[in-house]
Amino acid sequence: MLGSYRxxxxxxxxxSAVWVxxxxxLVLSLIFGYLLPYLGYATGDxxxxxxxxxRAEILRGMLPERIMDNTIGGYPIFAGALALVLGAIxxxxxxxxxxxxxxxxxxPRRLTILGAQxxxxxxxxxxxxxxxxxxxxxxxxxxxxxxxGSMSWPGVGDLLQGLAGGWLVLMMWCLxxxxxxxxxxxxxxxxxxxxxxxxxxETLLAGVVSSLLPGLKWLANILPGTNAGSLVFSVTGxxxxxxxxxxRDAVSGDRALLTLLAYCAIFAVLAAWTTRxxxxx
Amino acid sequence: MDALVEVSGLTKRYGGTLAVDGVDLKVLxxxxxxxxxxxxxxxxxxxxxxTGLIAPTSGTVRVLGGRPGDAAVLKGTGSMIESPAxxxxxxxxxxxxxxxxxxxxxxxxxxxxxxxxDLTDRAKDRFSTYSLGMKQRLGVAAALLKDPELVILDEPTxxxxxxxxxxxxxxxxxxxxxxxxxxxxxxxxxxxQQICDRVGIINAGRMVAEHNVDxxxxxxxxxxxATPKDTAQAILTRFGSVHQYDxxxxxxxxxxxxxxxxxxxxxxGIAVSELHTTERALEDIFFELTxxxxxxxxxxxxx
Numbered sequence: 001m002l003g004s005y006r007x008x009x010x011x012x013x014x015x016s017a018v019w020v021x022x023x024x025x026l027v028l029s030l031i032f033g034y035l036l037p038y039l040g041y042a043t044g045d046x047x048x049x050x051x052x053x054x055r056a057e058i059l060r061g062m063l064p065e066r067i068m069d070n071t072i073g074g075y076p077i078f079a080g081a082l083a084l085v086l087g088a089i090x091x092x093x094x095x096x097x098x099x100x101x102x103x104x105x106x107x108p109r110r111l112t113i114l115g116a117q118x119x120x121x122x123x124x125x126x127x128x129x130x131x132x133x134x135x136x137x138x139x140x141x142x143x144x145x146x147x148x149g150s151m152s153w154p155g156v157g158d159l160l161q162g163l164a165g166g167w168l169v170l171m172m173w174c175l176x177x178x179x180x181x182x183x184x185x186x187x188x189x190x191x192x193x194x195x196x197x198x199x200x201x202e203t204l205l206a207g208v209v210s211s212l213l214p215g216l217k218w219l220a221n222i223l224p225g226t227n228a229g230s231l232v233f234s235v236t237g238x239x240x241x242x243x244x245x246x247x248r249d250a251v252s253g254d255r256a257l258l259t260l261l262a263y264c265a266i267f268a269v270l271a272a273w274t275t276r277x278x279x280x281x
Numbered sequence: 282m283d284a285l286v287e288v289s290g291l292t293k294r295y296g297g298t299l300a301v302d303g304v305d306l307k308v309l310x311x312x313x314x315x316x317x318x319x320x321x322x323x324x325x326x327x328x329x330x331x332t333g334l335i336a337p338t339s340g341t342v343r344v345l346g347g348r349p350g351d352a353a354v355l356k357g358t359g360s361m362i363e364s365p366a367x368x369x370x371x372x373x374x375x376x377x378x379x380x381x382x383x384x385x386x387x388x389x390x391x392x393x394x395x396x397x398x399d400l401t402d403r404a405k406d407r408f409s410t411y412s413l414g415m416k417q418r419l420g421v422a423a424a425l426l427k428d429p430e431l432v433i434l435d436e437p438t439x440x441x442x443x444x445x446x447x448x449x450x451x452x453x454x455x456x457x458x459x460x461x462x463x464x465x466x467x468x469x470x471x472x473x474q475q476i477c478d479r480v481g482i483i484n485a486g487r488m489v490a491e492h493n494v495d496x497x498x499x500x501x502x503x504x505x506x507a508t509p510k511d512t513a514q515a516i517l518t519r520f521g522s523v524h525q526y527d528x529x530x531x532x533x534x535x536x537x538x539x540x541x542x543x544x545x546x547x548x549x550g551i552a553v554s555e556l557h558t559t560e561r562a563l564e565d566i567f568f569e570l571t572x573x574x575x576x577x578x579x580x581x582x583x584x
Contacts, residue, residue: 003382003383003384003385004382004383006382007379007380007382007383010375010378010379010382011368011371011379014370014371014375015370016370093368097366097367097368097369098363098364098366099366099367099368101329101332101334101362101363101366102365102366102367102380102423103380103383104333104334104350105332105333105334105355105358105360105362106355106380106383106384106427107352107355107356107383107384107385107427108352108383109350109352113383279329279334279335279336280329280334280335281329281334281335
């Protein structure tokens with residue numbers, strides 16, 4: 001298992017697409033978490049984006065005390081979509097390049113290889129989370145120093161909880177991409193379907209259910225995106241008014257955590273069952 | 282002698298199509314076994330079953346005494362099935378490094394196999410920049426990485442230039458002389474004739490022949506063109522049975538006696554204008570067997 005894990009890490013480490021996705025997530029986090037708010041803050045009350053929001057409040061949103069909001073606030077939607085793409089290209093690439101047969105004719109069993117792939121993806125997702133966190137730390141500290149803001153930080157427990165919650169959200173979307181790639185033995189179709197689901201269908205469903213079909217609220221509340229947003233809302237403790245798209249208190253944090261764990265388990269088991277049984281042609 | 286590969290009544294059905302139909306096959310230790318057949322005959326499907334990539338519909342398959350796909354069996358088997366497939370963004374060296382990680386093989390062995398297939402100089406280049414022949418050689422290097430007892434190669438000379446084909450033939454022969462068992466699938470009949478000990482011929486999913494190469498090609502004959510033909514025929518009967526074929530006489534005799542036959546004919550005043558040995562090429566037998574079956578019974582398609 002250790003050898004397979006090392007092999008999977010080598011593949012991820014040397015694949016430029018993995019780092020491009022990470023770079024996209026990092027840049028988007030910094031743009032929406034710091035650059036745009038800072039421009040709003042710097043341009044003052046004349047800026048329509050900050051209309052009605054006190055400048056002090058905008059600044060507070062960029063200081064170290066709100067570090068987790070900016071680190072994982074975008075995970076349920078845009079970083080989640082990038083994680084789904086990661087899962088789809090890593091697992092789907094084995095089918096499109098035909099490398100699955102090369103790997104499966106080495107020594108380890110199929111499920112060992114799939115397990116090593118998931119473990120390596122989990123490691124890479126952890127690196128993404130820590131990388132984005134480190135960049136957010138630098139930005140928060142820089143802004144706090146420049147604007148003479150508060151340097152108070154959330155407690156270590158809150159930080160760890162936020163990072164773990166963010167990792168779980170991204171891992172769930174990554175496994176969703178992986179299971180779609182196994183199902184379709186492809187890269188493009190899983191990415192297309194997955195991204196449309198994250199960026200469009202879930203948001204649309206939530207809107208329709210809340211405005212037209214309140215009786216179907218239970219259905220909206222079991223969807224992966226809803227639970228990802230609820231977990232992020234819970235672990236950051238952000239105010240509803242400050243919440244970015246996709247982050248809301250639809251269900252409790254505990255329920256969101258269990259639902260996301262269940263999704264991870266379902267996606268992993270489905271991928272394993274299919275990989276184990278299917279002919280590699 | 283226990284067979285390293287033993288297949289009995291192997292069948293693989295895809296929906297209504299029978300890709301492999303009751304194949305029996307036996308590969309003995311230390312031999313180079315040629316697996317011949319036209320495109321779509323079921324060769325690659327059979328090899329995929331032997332490597333555990335696909336499950337048979339019915340029949341029994343034993344490889345190295347175990348079930349295909351088991352860790353112990355895979356450990357002793359090196360294979361290249363269909364076209365060589367590697368990660369295009371990695372170098373040849375990195376591709377082998379990660380396969381070595383999966384298989385638990387030392388770094389030193391990577392250098393050895395790269396040297397063996399003459400890829401050391403280009404090992405650090407990306408796989409996507411390799412020519413077809415280099416990709417093929419990397420595939421063979423990967424198959425040999427585990428220092429396997431059984432090597433399964435599916436069309437290993439595809440895409441190679443004549444020099445590359447010659448090198449590959451030499452390499453396969455060396456594998457055989459090293460005591461490894463090689464199962465080689467090919468449609469290049471001359472190649473199989475040169476390097477294989479035994480061949481199995483598959484057509485439309487069915488095994489139509491499995492023999493020692495020499496047995497399959499039958500006895501050799503001496504072809505004689507001489508005048509006067511009747512007198513020559515009378516003399517030649519002393520050496521073996523004679524029959525006429527076109528303008529020549531065919532004598533079933535040990536080819537080592539060709540000089541003696543020539544001397545006797547010339548001393549008898551017969552003008553010999555042609556004298557050489559002949560043997561049926563594997564190609565002739567292959568076409569006889571595959572055409573016979575194709576015209577007689579088409580591949581079963583119940584769909």
